[in-house]
């Protein structure tokens with residue numbers, strides 16, 4: 090198969106044809122066969138590509154709209170390896186988190202990925218929070234999370250002298266990881282086994298022709314400044330046997346551009362930004378372990394995370410974004426600026442468990458956006474992984490709502506997606 094990079098260069102010379110490819114076949118557009126295409130080079134897309142080529146000997150092409158890998162949620166998160174406590178038993182989140190964590194620690198050890206199993210304390214600071222902690226303990230036990238233990242406040246505070254709490258739940262399997270190194274390593278293996286990564290290439294839609302999916306791909310530059318998806322025109326059409334839609338924040342808007350899909354099963358998407366603030370001017374980090382409050386609606390609460398360099402940050406909060414239309418989402422027009430004012434809400438929340446936090450010690454760090462399947466107050470939603478049986482297109486798997494714990498789960502998701510596609 091010709092490399093897509095070359096093809097894009099080649100077809101760029103074909104005069105641009107504005108056509109509505111979702112209703113007509115794309116005649117005149119260069120067509121190329123392919124084996125497997127993964128859409129999106131985030132940690133999940135990369136892990137899926139690696140799994141397909143390494144363990145199933147498939148030929149994989151990863152199409153990424155940005156100019157490099159991992160620029161989406163995969164580089165805008167807490168970099169925490171989660172235990173698997175919070176999620177309803179038997180949900181995909183619970184299963185993938187526990188299995189993914191075990192696979193991830195093993196992988197990190199084997200491949201020298203910087204990580205540390207530092208453990209985590211979930212803390213109750215008011216009496217009314219203690220039952221919630223007990224609930225989390227039971228749930229974690231049901232999910233098979235190892236080593237969970239309830240601690241008295243005084244014991245937790247002895248472990249972490251800056252901490253203030255009434256009780257704490259200790260999770261020894263939680264840890265931190267350098268996600269950039271992880272992605273590099275997974276990519277390296279994938280490339281060694283024949284996977285090609287094609288950047289600056291946006292999948293703009295698809296149609297089904299003779300029971301085969303035709304994937305429309307355009308140079309990212311040429312879709313950048315167009316207002317409406319209907320004006321977008323492909324530079325090339327790929328005809329792969331298997332397609333994995335791992336487009337993160339854009340996975341749902343993209344699936345809506347797949348002509349022939351059962352629209353009824355495409356969920357609504359919501360976006361929730363989370364900002365981080367870092368602790369400035371510290372010589373010694375105030376904490377040795379991850380410290381989490383009781384979870385809030387939409388997120389796990391403004392928590393303490395440490396990175397492998399000893400930096401301390403707080404976040405992410407939850408800010409629902411109401412104004413992202415599908416075409417902006419497909420063009421990656423996300424606003425990741427951290428609004429300095431949000432720090433005002435951080436101080437009181439953090440001081441509930443870290444009372445000696447100094448005024449003016451929080452510096453804006455970065456933000457990420459969660460691809461959510463539920464809106465404010467809607468409660469728990471699981472990951473959605475759809476195959477033909479649900480959306481009707483042969484050879485396609487859609488990954489929707491891959492928010493936290495998606496990083497922890499990436500290798501378990503990859504296993505599951507490959508098995509689903511190849512029916513093992």
Ligand SMILES: Cc1cc2nc3c(=O)[nH]c(=O)nc-3n(C[C@H](O)[C@H](O)[C@H](O)COP(=O)(O)OP(=O)(O)OC[C@H]3O[C@@H](n4cnc5c(N)ncnc54)[C@H](O)[C@@H]3O)c2cc1C
Nearest residue numbers: 129131133154161162163166167169292337457495496497
């Ligand atoms: C604030 C925050 C904190 C988090 N904290 C944690 C944590 O501590 N632990 C944990 O386990 N998980 C955490 N997560 C979740 C984790 O970061 C994500 O689940 C994971 O990174 C998702 O990876 P992905 O590959 O699915 O998506 P992404 O990393 O977003 O990758 C999707 C890729 O698809 C590309 N793309 C989009 N549309 C197209 C298109 N049309 N054509 C081609 N390419 C396209 C994008 O450019 C992007 O590179 C957190 C998430 C957030 C937002």
Ligand SMILES: *[C@@H]1O[C@H](CO)[C@@H](O)[C@H](O)[C@H]1NC(C)=O
Nearest residue numbers: 094155156157287288289310
């Ligand atoms: C992608 O596009 C950017 C900017 O448009 C450019 O600098 C970069 O070289 C391109 N990368 C590839 C692999 O073509």
Ligand SMILES: *[C@@H]1O[C@H](CO)[C@@H](O)[C@H](O)[C@H]1NC(C)=O
Nearest residue numbers: 369370371447448449450451
């Ligand atoms: C932190 O240090 C910077 C200079 O490195 C200084 O400008 C700032 O005032 C300090 N902040 C606090 C809270 O001490």
